[in-house]
Amino acid sequence: MRKKIAKFLGVVATVTMMAVSMTGCGSSDSVESGDGNLTGTVTMAGSTSMEKLANALAEGFMEKNDGVTVTAEFTGSSAGIESLTTGSVDIGNASRALNEAEVSGGAVENIVAIDGIAVITHGDNPIKEISSEDLKKIYTGEITNWNELGGNDEAIVVIGREASSGTRGAFEELLEMEDQCNYANELDSTGAVLAQVTSTEGAIGYVSLDVVDDNVIALSIDGVEATEENIIAGKYMLSRPFVMATMGEISEQNETVQAFFEYIESEEGQEIIKKVGLILPE
């Protein structure tokens, strides 16, 4: 009996040692394959809407450069730029264009991505276009039937995202109706909104532009179609730039911050931007 236990313990010990040595090998490998000797920190503060993007970029960058720490705080666009101009962070995140005061304070606007929101309706809905005023009235509950907009006699099912969703924040902010919306459905993912609008005749909803498919209609707003070209050209109103502002040009920043921006411009960084549902500028 005892011998058996001893044997068993021996096996366990061997297996553990093997596992440990294997993971050891793994980690030393990844060190060698990293970009190497870059060290330092990059600090960011700003827009809560950019949380996903900033965290994804920070993670990707830190994975490539073991010696670098990227920290991001989400305090709001204006607070972020203020932290930048007072010098407490390297990068100020803003989910809007910088205003004159901020630019004259020395902040330089680096647009890294563009956030576009499409307003979608059921595929059988004859209405293809809407004014931003009417859109606002639908979401605040003033217009409740499509026939008020010249469409079918069909009740409008107002679908949106849950509180604290970035898409909802942007949508309400761009139409200037923060916290006034009256939703019939508050769904917790882009996919759920898309599915619900696809299957509900009177539905209207909003999603990131990149997920729109043929089963729904993306409405033109104020006569402007929801396309990437229109968004990049700045014509489509439900879009906003994601700015990572720096004090002075990027070339004037320290090595680590420059490397961070290089990473954003690299294929990998651009891939991350697309992955979080954003449009690449230019």
Next chain:
Amino acid sequence: MKKNTVSIKSGKQSKAARAFSENLAKNCFLFAAVVAVLAVLSIMLYMFLKGTPAFFKVGLNEILFETEWRPAAKENPSFGILYIILTSVAGTTLAIMLGVPLGILTAVFLTEVAPKKLAALVQPAVELLAAIPSVIYGLLGIIILTPWMYKLEKIIFEDSETHQFTGGANLISAVIVLAIMILPTVVNMSVSAIRAVDDKLKSASLALGATKIQTIFKVVLPAAKSGIMTGIVLGIGRALGEAMAISLVSGSSVNLPLPFNSVRFLTTAIVSEMSYASGLHRQVLFTIGLVLFVFIMVINLVLTKMIQGKEKNT
């Protein structure tokens, strides 16, 4: 046999070794028991630690008895969860009222009425229901239930000026999905409880001239009561704690729980907003978790006490 001889042999070992192995076994059992208790205690501790700070920051009344839920508002956010609590209470109650009679009658049918061959077919089907992941119920609800509800909604509220159309995602859809989800629990517990009823009781009842149906309702079901009640308690637990399925069919807007309103349950309130919530909003979500936790604890304690009390009386 062989095993026995081995154990006897080991009994021949020195006293110390024997005491050691006895103790080892004892400690193993103790450890297993302690893990379970520790898990409950640490969950409780954690829920209270995480859930109470918001009460102090927002105020007990403002959270529990206010109806406005605007957690992410930039100015004056409000965290009233009264509608959410009411929805959970109403939704669970209705689901129990729908699911429990259906479940008990199914159990009676399976054990007393159905031909053996049919019962052999139906029972595994019911048992299989219990194994289906809850999200599947939700998906079926979206595909089958909500379109019907949408049609019904359009007919009922055709002339209504004030009703907000939800596209079929409403309280009724959630209740129906919940009722179906608790069926297997209630049926399986009831079936075993009814099967455990002594045949002599039935025979006596029949011999006294009671019909079969009279025997079922007056003798068999009362005798099986405590087992059936356990099934109901488990069913309530499942209904109150379910999130995935109903988040797909309830619409998830915070409203008074009226049949055709889009509603949000305690569970879905946590699930749907946890991903991006931060600061006070996040703390309040933990508070909702605490409320749910207390709810389930209280219901469990009260109902188990009730069952025990009744058992003592009979």
